[in-house]
Amino acid sequence: MTDVTLTVAGQAGQGIDTASELLARALVRSGYHTFSYPNIMSRIRGGHNFTAVRVSDRQVYSVPGKFNALLAMDELSVDEHRGDMVEGGMIIAEPPESPSPRPSPAGGEGEEAGIAFRVPMAVIAEKHGGTKRMANVVGLGALLALTGHPATGLRSLLKERFAAKGEEVVKQNLGCLKAGADYVKKKWGGTCPCELPKQTRQPRRLLVSGNHAIALGALASGVRFHAGYPMSPSTPIMEYLAAKQAEAGLVMEQAEDEIAAINMVIGASYAGARAMTATSGGGFALMVEGLGMAAMAELPVVIVIAMRAGPATGFPTRTEQGELLFVTSASQDEFPRFVFAPGTAEEAFYATNRAFELAARFQVPAIVLSDQQLSDSLWTVPSFNLARVKASSDFDELLWQGRPANSYQRYAFTRDGISPRLRPGTRGQLVRSLGTEHDEDGFQNEDKAVRVKMHGKRMSKFEAMARAVERPTCYPEETAEVIVFCFGSTYGAAREAVDILRAERASVAMVHLCDLVPFPRERVAGLLSPARKVITVEGNSTGQLAILLRRETGIKADEQVLKYDGRPFEAKALAEEIGAKCK
Amino acid sequence: MTDVTLTVAGQAGQGIDTASELLARALVRSGYHTFSYPNIMSRIRGGHNFTAVRVSDRQVYSVPGKFNALLAMDELSVDEHRGDMVEGGMIIAEPPESPSPRPSPAGGEGEEAGIAFRVPMAVIAEKHGGTKRMANVVGLGALLALTGHPATGLRSLLKERFAAKGEEVVKQNLGCLKAGADYVKKKWGGTCPCELPKQTRQPRRLLVSGNHAIALGALASGVRFHAGYPMSPSTPIMEYLAAKQAEAGLVMEQAEDEIAAINMVIGASYAGARAMTATSGGGFALMVEGLGMAAMAELPVVIVIAMRAGPATGFPTRTEQGELLFVTSASQDEFPRFVFAPGTAEEAFYATNRAFELAARFQVPAIVLSDQQLSDSLWTVPSFNLARVKASSDFDELLWQGRPANSYQRYAFTRDGISPRLRPGTRGQLVRSLGTEHDEDGFQNEDKAVRVKMHGKRMSKFEAMARAVERPTCYPEETAEVIVFCFGSTYGAAREAVDILRAERASVAMVHLCDLVPFPRERVAGLLSPARKVITVEGNSTGQLAILLRRETGIKADEQVLKYDGRPFEAKALAEEIGAKCK
Amino acid sequence: MAESTAWSTNAEVTWCPGCGNFGILTALRQALAAARLEPWQVVVVGGIGQAGKVAQYIGANFLHGLHGRAIPHALGVKLANPELKVIAVGGDGDMYGEGGNHLLHAFRRNPDIVCLAHNNGVYGLTKGQAAPTSSLGFTTKHREAGTHMPAFNPLAAGLAMGGSFIARGFSGDTKHLARLIGEALGHRGFGFIDILQPCVTYNHVNTAEWYRKRVYDLEVESHSPLDADAARARILEWPSEEEDVEIPIGVFYRSRRPAYETCGRPGQAVTGFAFDIEVVKKAMGEFR
Amino acid sequence: MAESTAWSTNAEVTWCPGCGNFGILTALRQALAAARLEPWQVVVVGGIGQAGKVAQYIGANFLHGLHGRAIPHALGVKLANPELKVIAVGGDGDMYGEGGNHLLHAFRRNPDIVCLAHNNGVYGLTKGQAAPTSSLGFTTKHREAGTHMPAFNPLAAGLAMGGSFIARGFSGDTKHLARLIGEALGHRGFGFIDILQPCVTYNHVNTAEWYRKRVYDLEVESHSPLDADAARARILEWPSEEEDVEIPIGVFYRSRRPAYETCGRPGQAVTGFAFDIEVVKKAMGEFR
Numbered sequence A, B: 001m002t003d004v005t006l007t008v009a010g011q012a013g014q015g016i017d018t019a020s021e022l023l024a025r026a027l028v029r030s031g032y033h034t035f036s037y038p039n040i041m042s043r044i045r046g047g048h049n050f051t052a053v054r055v056s057d058r059q060v061y062s063v064p065g066k067f068n069a070l071l072a073m074d075e076l077s078v079d080e081h082r083g084d085m086v087e088g089g090m091i092i093a094e095p096p097e098s099p100s101p102r103p104s105p106a107g108g109e110g111e112e113a114g115i116a117f118r119v120p121m122a123v124i125a126e127k128h129g130g131t132k133r134m135a136n137v138v139g140l141g142a143l144l145a146l147t148g149h150p151a152t153g154l155r156s157l158l159k160e161r162f163a164a165k166g167e168e169v170v171k172q173n174l175g176c177l178k179a180g181a182d183y184v185k186k187k188w189g190g191t192c193p194c195e196l197p198k199q200t201r202q203p204r205r206l207l208v209s210g211n212h213a214i215a216l217g218a219l220a221s222g223v224r225f226h227a228g229y230p231m232s233p234s235t236p237i238m239e240y241l242a243a244k245q246a247e248a249g250l251v252m253e254q255a256e257d258e259i260a261a262i263n264m265v266i267g268a269s270y271a272g273a274r275a276m277t278a279t280s281g282g283g284f285a286l287m288v289e290g291l292g293m294a295a296m297a298e299l300p301v302v303i304v305i306a307m308r309a310g311p312a313t314g315f316p317t318r319t320e321q322g323e324l325l326f327v328t329s330a331s332q333d334e335f336p337r338f339v340f341a342p343g344t345a346e347e348a349f350y351a352t353n354r355a356f357e358l359a360a361r362f363q364v365p366a367i368v369l370s371d372q373q374l375s376d377s378l379w380t381v382p383s384f385n386l387a388r389v390k391a392s393s394d395f396d397e398l399l400w401q402g403r404p405a406n407s408y409q410r411y412a413f414t415r416d417g418i419s420p421r422l423r424p425g426t427r428g429q430l431v432r433s434l435g436t437e438h439d440e441d442g443f444q445n446e447d448k449a450v451r452v453k454m455h456g457k458r459m460s461k462f463e464a465m466a467r468a469v470e471r472p473t474c475y476p477e478e479t480a481e482v483i484v485f486c487f488g489s490t491y492g493a494a495r496e497a498v499d500i501l502r503a504e505r506a507s508v509a510m511v512h513l514c515d516l517v518p519f520p521r522e523r524v525a526g527l528l529s530p531a532r533k534v535i536t537v538e539g540n541s542t543g544q545l546a547i548l549l550r551r552e553t554g555i556k557a558d559e560q561v562l563k564y565d566g567r568p569f570e571a572k573a574l575a576e577e578i579g580a581k582c583k
Numbered sequence C, D: 001m002a003e004s005t006a007w008s009t010n011a012e013v014t015w016c017p018g019c020g021n022f023g024i025l026t027a028l029r030q031a032l033a034a035a036r037l038e039p040w041q042v043v044v045v046g047g048i049g050q051a052g053k054v055a056q057y058i059g060a061n062f063l064h065g066l067h068g069r070a071i072p073h074a075l076g077v078k079l080a081n082p083e084l085k086v087i088a089v090g091g092d093g094d095m096y097g098e099g100g101n102h103l104l105h106a107f108r109r110n111p112d113i114v115c116l117a118h119n120n121g122v123y124g125l126t127k128g129q130a131a132p133t134s135s136l137g138f139t140t141k142h143r144e145a146g147t148h149m150p151a152f153n154p155l156a157a158g159l160a161m162g163g164s165f166i167a168r169g170f171s172g173d174t175k176h177l178a179r180l181i182g183e184a185l186g187h188r189g190f191g192f193i194d195i196l197q198p199c200v201t202y203n204h205v206n207t208a209e210w211y212r213k214r215v216y217d218l219e220v221e222s223h224s225p226l227d228a229d230a231a232r233a234r235i236l237e238w239p240s241e242e243e244d245v246e247i248p249i250g251v252f253y254r255s256r257r258p259a260y261e262t263c264g265r266p267g268q269a270v271t272g273f274a275f276d277i278e279v280v281k282k283a284m285g286e287f288r
């Protein structure tokens, strides 16, 4: 079994993203599974960023522990990650300009785990017709050569990627790639500190970030309107849909602020468009009033929230799961809503589709709760199955043809609390929507009996909504002595931790909750009965999932694993923690 | 025992507020307890408003059932409240302009409970030098005469109230009052359908709205800065502090929107002022990001939220308790906060003081959760005891005298997580506050160890905060078989319902939670053990207090009484509901 | 063409007797009736306040939204379905206070939306606080010292932001106002009208009388709305402590700019449920 | 007087090499050093974005707040303690996008606050989206069609709102900018400076070169900042597709208006814990 980690590190602006993405994609195309997590600072140039690309022949879901290889674009990266290398791991780095004060990493020197391969990447890049900025491609060439993996995949990828920039650029890139490989082959020919053999099967998989999976999920659900305001780590969703405007016939509007964004979405939804916005916790805080407006007017909206560490501006580019309870009860007074917290990019795609479908069906807001780990990581996923995607119309205009003029009642009382929708602009009918308490016709009404009935109508949807959500995922079985509960992107590490523990013969299983509101109460209660011990694992400091579990089922988690340092869980460390609490 | 209800009803703009307030105040001065709840529509003129003034020789806390007297300023009010009268209750109204289609109310006519006293109030007002607008004073005169209560109190009140407008206006008002009394004395001399005898003891009590009690609590806590944006039912707090600016040396700033308001408050708090804002749920929704900012920067702020029915614009002038869970977890990520939900105006005064003191001591945000019933009602309260008020400084400038220049660390790690505060402008020291994760000096920092420590520092306050809050109120004892739990202004009706039930020999007691976050977990758990049955009573549709109880203690309420029609609980109806659930 | 009565509704009108809003409502109904529009083609988006209630009093589609948010709501409607005639209505607190940012950027965007701002110089529904348009020194019940800010000048803001239709009406001159709204309805772009509206209950400075004495019609003075400099000068005409001048009403400025919903947009309604699955497949393929 | 070095901090400056922000930082430090202020007398309030980081780079008190909220934060500080010298700093996204409403009303209020808006025509920290000041047609990585709105003109907005100090600086002319900031620091009122700032990473239209070729000093052209009409005309000078004109920098307009914190206010710091219990007793008595 292969499970190695190739890390690209350096300053913001040194092409860490590109290099690591190209590397991962080439490997995915050749049949590997990958998981890349970008560790980024809130700046555009300089500082220290690194992306660890985990590569395996099985599916991988979480950040690695140690690195097998490091492509260090600056010396700081070498210093920073020396201690992260596996014994004998390779470090590809520039020859130090001046001998560093600390001993430079070298094989067998005892305290250093990494073996240094000093490659003058910038010089080589310049020599091969490129600029210094192509040093990363030289590095990639060197790295790949040292894994013994064929460079063909990367070569065709570079060709595709730079085709638009002209042949010259393609040639330079290919030249750099080759020169990097040649340099190491010549100097350290035959060394292969981290082997990545060619895979035999090459299924058609995608390499996609969580954000892009969500955006694709929206496209596959017929999204036609997105208004947003940039906010890390959600911005790529809006950027992606902006780029797709013409092709997909959709409107992407960058608003002056988040309040405008959500209220435009509400307007578009009223008009009849499938509408969404994406933001992070701070932007969502500004949308809270709009959330209630959508609910009161019974207009479906989808809000994606990619959580980052807070409070307030917090850690703009780092992960956390601190907003579960917030989104569950945000906005004044009460109304039904959906909350989904997918665990992987694949689940994010389908959960986004569920969000659109169920929001439309029940005419309520739906929230997709992502986090920086899920949103920013690059995931290897099987091609999304469009046959599994639900896409149905929320309008039945035919219903209204031939009806007496002006007979439409936006908030007609019905058996299931759902009043048929109509688009404004339908001949002879008027559509009245509002955020004030109202009667069936959609006029403001202060009567208490009307209030009780109308509020009841809205709230009554909740039960059917509870039946419409998906059950939690149990892995690998339901009868273990210890059950680990988690939500969102903690799934990956928890799942792998369970594998590790079970390999050590521990009776542990896990339950991942994606569909959190309405809470799958019975199902979870059922899962708990045979369990001896409940451990919750989440990326916050108060144990919000544990609180939710308790308030919904009365069950108190026996143990909690909490993390709030802005970094994702690591499977091995998590396994140790869980293991310790199992005893 | 006296417990009667005198209701003033009519259109917005007909002086319902003034008349009912004068009536209540005169009765309080003469030794009665009163409770007035204004039932208002979201409009300035017309429509139908009414204020029921409950008058008793014992303390009263909640809206009445039936009315003993009705001063109806228009015929709609007569029609509207016919059915609300006790048998033989009196209705003072204008002679109908045209005979009404329905039989006009008269004593002994069978289906009508009220006895009509037709007084041409407008005509009398105009005859006595006043304008039509003084019809309400004529009505008051008539009403008081029919209770047999001396008019001296009301007379001196009118003198005080209109002194600033000149003697002529005073004279007109006194004339109208007397003319009203004379009219009924002449026509129905000797009739006294609802007696209000002179009280012997006349303790110095206040008649104050919940909003004004909160504003006074703020003044007594040294508030020096308020920024706000008008929103029913909180607006009177801001209006009151605006009027007190010069006298109390404070700044009241009407902001362009709620976001500006909370962020000004944060700026003022940073500068060192005791600062607050007041709003309703919709305005608070817009302040949610600022709440997190205050928390991250560790700046004390006090936010008063007067809840109204929602979602969205909902019922702008009606009551509800739908935001308990929202305020408990509002804003991104996690931080400690206080939440107080006082039950009476008296409690609101002291809770506001607690909010200021504890916010300052722990450098955290504090929320005072009021609702339209608490905020808008007029309460009879004993003079607030300023000796019970805590008012201590949150700064110790002396500490920094003689320290080396530039040695101040805003976020210094301390044993209790509380770093000494300093005002910017202190010679030789710099104060750095921010909403991004930071080190002790107050500089942005992305290190994970620093994050864990700094987040831990903030969160660590929670335990001491939990020790600082007040215990829930038990009434009248702790060992009953049934315990009713409530929060906020539901207190009054619940308390009276318990009285009613105990008078019927039911073993019922109640617990009122004012200090809700940190939740008094042990105390509540302790209270629950001997109880056979837990019933929660709250003004919302999902049972948020029950959810909070369960998530904090694991205990599930056996029964819930929920109300969400925008109207407050009535003691008698509530007693019946609780009684039914006791069985 | 729809009759004028078709533009009313069953909702009880809850304004104070004598309120300037009645004149605006009448003018709007007349303008709609004159504009050859059918009620179902029109969406009125209202903010929260006395002014915003207009949404419920016009017999058309309505979205009666949040305080301050009529413009983003309206923009969402218009971008989603450019075929609808969209009218955003709100008070001066709504449009210039809570929603000030949206108004600024609406002028820049220039969507084909009519925007009516009822300028009564006060917060009516919340009982008489100063509004952005309250004049300097305007006192309120509880604030005897008066406001300390010069009044917000919405027309100047519009001109500064590149607005394409900048007008002022007066609720007391319904005929003129109806014509103005008609012009705004005909304009392809952001048709903004600040409407002077007496509030008989809370604004005792800018009364109907006060306005009636001072307003004059720009057209009569043969002002050319194509002349930005002239517009700039006219916009500054407002009575002050020092000088009691007349108040111009009419179209101050007008220009041709493409309507926002036609700029780089699908150009047709994106409402309803229909999309091209092939686009999704292709999009997925790009992640290989 | 504090030395210029006293105005720096230990925080690592995280801007891209070549970023225009460096020039602004230098100019601000120079202006502060020249202004006879002590660091502890100054509060820098920063928004969120590349520009807002200035708060952490100036060796003074700072409140580094929320995106778009530097102005209300600053106003709170100033109203609570008028003795502090308060400087609000933010990007064009910060000040004109998210915080646009606050800026509008700050011009009206006229607090004695210096406001520096780093105008790089782009959202820097979030990686290159169009900002309100992006020029019409400005393309971004993902939006090849470009923006469809004319650029926000902050100076025109300021003038329309009755701003009392309206200026433009250029990060590439530190000396001029330092003098301008010095003037704003000396002005008793809202000292607003829009600062042209190249973003080497994301704005390839308005580069340092582009600006350097075009900027000219208003003072050299003997523009009088007391002449509002002249200011209005100058403010419109900006290169367009049709005409490539020069860009004026300097003080466009200046007027005397009382600073807001002196209007009907306690007039002194309301910070710290001290209040008159007698006032409370009297207040209580009023409810008898």
Ligand SMILES: Cc1ncc(C[n+]2csc(CCOP(=O)(O)OP(=O)(O)O)c2C)c(N)n1
Binding pocket: B229, B230, B231, B232, B258, B282, B283, B286, B313, C048, C049, C050, C051, C052, C066, C067, C090, C091, C092, C093, C094, C095, C118, C120, C122, C123, C124, C125, C126, C131
């Ligand atoms: C977010 C929010 N803040 C405050 C309010 C309360 N509110 C309702 S109407 C209004 C202002 C009314 O003034 P204006 O917009 O001028 O309208 P008018 O009543 O004068 O027509 C306010 C502040 C609200 N509904 N929502």
Ligand SMILES: Cc1ncc(C[n+]2csc(CCOP(=O)(O)OP(=O)(O)O)c2C)c(N)n1
Binding pocket: A229, A230, A231, A232, A258, A282, A283, A286, A313, D048, D049, D050, D051, D052, D066, D067, D090, D091, D092, D093, D094, D095, D118, D120, D122, D123, D124, D125, D126, D131
């Ligand atoms: C409420 C909120 N929305 C969005 C963001 C994300 N954000 C951070 S900086 C920024 C904009 C940066 O642009 P600008 O203000 O022009 O500053 P610059 O980086 O260009 O100096 C945004 C949108 C945020 N921090 N908070």
Ligand code: SF4
Binding pocket: B044, B045, C014, C015, C016, C018, C019, C020, C021, C050, C120, C124, C125, C198, C199, C200, C201, C202
């Ligand atoms: S308060 Fe003023 S604006 Fe509101 S309805 Fe009455 S008169 Fe009109």
Ligand code: SF4
Binding pocket: A044, A045, D014, D015, D016, D018, D019, D020, D021, D050, D120, D124, D125, D198, D199, D200, D201, D202
């Ligand atoms: S992205 Fe632009 S504004 Fe930000 S630091 Fe780099 S050059 Fe400066």
Ligand SMILES: [Mg+2]
Binding pocket: C049, C091, C092, C093, C118, C119, C120, C121, C122, C123, C124, C131
């Ligand atoms: Mg108004």
Ligand SMILES: [Mg+2]
Binding pocket: D049, D091, D092, D093, D118, D119, D120, D121, D122, D123, D124, D131
């Ligand atoms: Mg910028």
